[in-house]
Amino acid sequence: MRRKLVAGNWKMNGSADSIRGLLQGIREGAAAVAGVELAVFPPFVYLGLVEQQLSGTPIAWGTQNLSEHAAGAYTGEVAGPMLCDFHCAYVIVGHSERRTLYGESDQIVARKFAAARKAGLKPILCVGETLAEREQGVTEAVVERQLEAVLDLEGIGAFADAVIAYEPVWAIGTGRNATPQQAQDVHAFIRSKLADLDPTVASQTRILYGGSMKAANAAELLAMPDIDGGLVGGASLEAKEFLAIAKAGC
Ligand code: PEP
Numbered sequence: 733m734r735r736k737l738v739a740g741n742w743k744m745n746g747s748a749d750s751i752r753g754l755l756q757g758i759r760e761g762a763a764a765v766a767g768v769e770l771a772v773f774p775p776f777v778y779l780g781l782v783e784q785q786l787s788g789t790p791i792a793w794g795t796q797n798l799s800e801h802a803a804g805a806y807t808g809e810v811a812g813p814m815l816c817d818f819h820c821a822y823v824i825v826g827h828s829e830r831r832t833l834y835g836e837s838d839q840i841v842a843r844k845f846a847a848a849r850k851a852g853l854k855p856i857l858c859v860g861e862t863l864a865e866r867e868q869g870v871t872e873a874v875v876e877r878q879l880e881a882v883l884d885l886e887g888i889g890a891f892a893d894a895v896i897a898y899e900p901v902w903a904i905g906t907g908r909n910a911t912p913q914q915a916q917d918v919h920a921f922i923r924s925k926l927a928d929l930d931p932t933v934a935s936q937t938r939i940l941y942g943g944s945m946k947a948a949n950a951a952e953l954l955a956m957p958d959i960d961g962g963l964v965g966g967a968s969l970e971a972k973e974f975l976a977i978a979k980a981g982c
Contacts, residue, residue, distance in 0.1 A: 734938050736954065736981040737895065737961035739771040739856065740968025741796060741824060741942075751778050755785040757971025762791055765978035768961070771822055772968070776810050779818040787819070794822030794853065797830060800843035802850070812851025823848045824963075826858045826878065828901045838881035845882050849890060856895040856963065857882060858942070859922070863902035871900075872921050879925055888929040896922060896939045897963040903943025905965060912952045912959075915941045919958035947976035954981040 746754070751774060762770060771792040774782050782793045799809035815823060825848060826841035836844075841857070848855040859878040861871040875898070882890070898918050900910050910918075919939045926934035941953050942963030953959055961981060967973045 734936065734960045735769055736767070737769045737771060737938055737940060738765075738974070738978040738981060739773060739822070739824075739897075739940065739961065739963050740974055741773045741827070741963055741965050742775065742968060743796065743829070743965060744775055745969055746774065746778065748778065748781060751781060752785065754969065754971055755782065758791060758974060759785070759789055761971060761975040762789060765975055765982055766790070767982040768978045770974075770978060773822075773824055779815070779820070783818045792821040793818075794820040794824065794856075796824045796827060798823050798825070798844055798848060798851075798853075800840060800847045802847065812847050812853055815853060816851055820853055822856055822895070823853045824856045824858060824897075828858060828860060828899060828904060832901070838878055841878070842881040842885040845890070845894070846886055849886065849894070854893055854895060856897055856940070858897045858899050858963070860899040860901050860904075860943075866900065866902065871918060875918060875922060876925060879922065883929070888926065888933050891926060891937045892933050894937065896937060897942045898922060898939060899942035899963060905944070907944050909944040909946075909949050909953070910941070912956050915953060916956040916958055919956070923958055945977060947973050947980065950977040950980035 773796050799811045825844040830836045845855045859875045861874040865874050903909050923934050938960035940961045940963045941959050945962040945964050946967040
């Protein structure tokens with residue numbers, strides 16, 4: 733049985749004050765959505781604050797990115813072992829904004845996935861097609877290519893405790909979510925690719941949906957058999973909305 737995970741990607745938003753308020757709201761409402769795992773992903777500089785506010789609660793935290801290297805002369809980068817100092821559980825790798833704005837190739841993403849695991853962090857691997865790719869009918873080929881880069885480097889065993897997030901690029905931050913059936917079809921495809929290699933791992937891997945998920949559409953998305961939670965951007969910046977999404981998954 734896969735426990736649903738609702739993860740809030742705060743992107744480059746927030747201040748110490750706003751984050752204190754947001755976390756207080758999430759902490760207060762967490763007990764009511766205990767059936768679902770919650771996790772938040774602040775900007776790096778607020779990790780200490782998040783750790784301080786969430787230690788001892790059931791809410792997990794992590795970051796939106798990490799370096800593929802463990803240490804060294806990489807100005808401006810943050811390494812996996814550093815994230816462990818702040819007791820992060822997860823790290824997002826391959827978010828479409830990293831792929832498109834910062835030129836992260838499938839191979840770089842795969843190396844980041846490996847670096848996360850080496851540090852003892854659970855990677856959340858984001859995959860998904862652009863609107864042009866969907867219209868060309870190559871959604872499955874794109875997702876398969878993104879997945880294979882990681883499978884080639886790390887093998888199927890690496891997915892036993894990793895998470896995958898299917899995030900159609902055309903749905904991120906646009907207010908236009910994939911329909912439950914569109915998302916389910918891709919989630920089932922991803923699971924079938926994992927099952928070709930190891931059916932047990934495939935049945936355990938959580939596959940989240942991301943792309944304009946909000947309280948109003950969460951219940952029907954989360955009701956689909958292969959949707960195991962959500963990676964939520966904009967709607968995770970308000971405690972009430974974030975908790976309502978989680979409630980829909982209970
Ligand atoms: C995201 O950034 O991962 C995301 C899904 O954003 P939004 O929910 O705002 O579309």
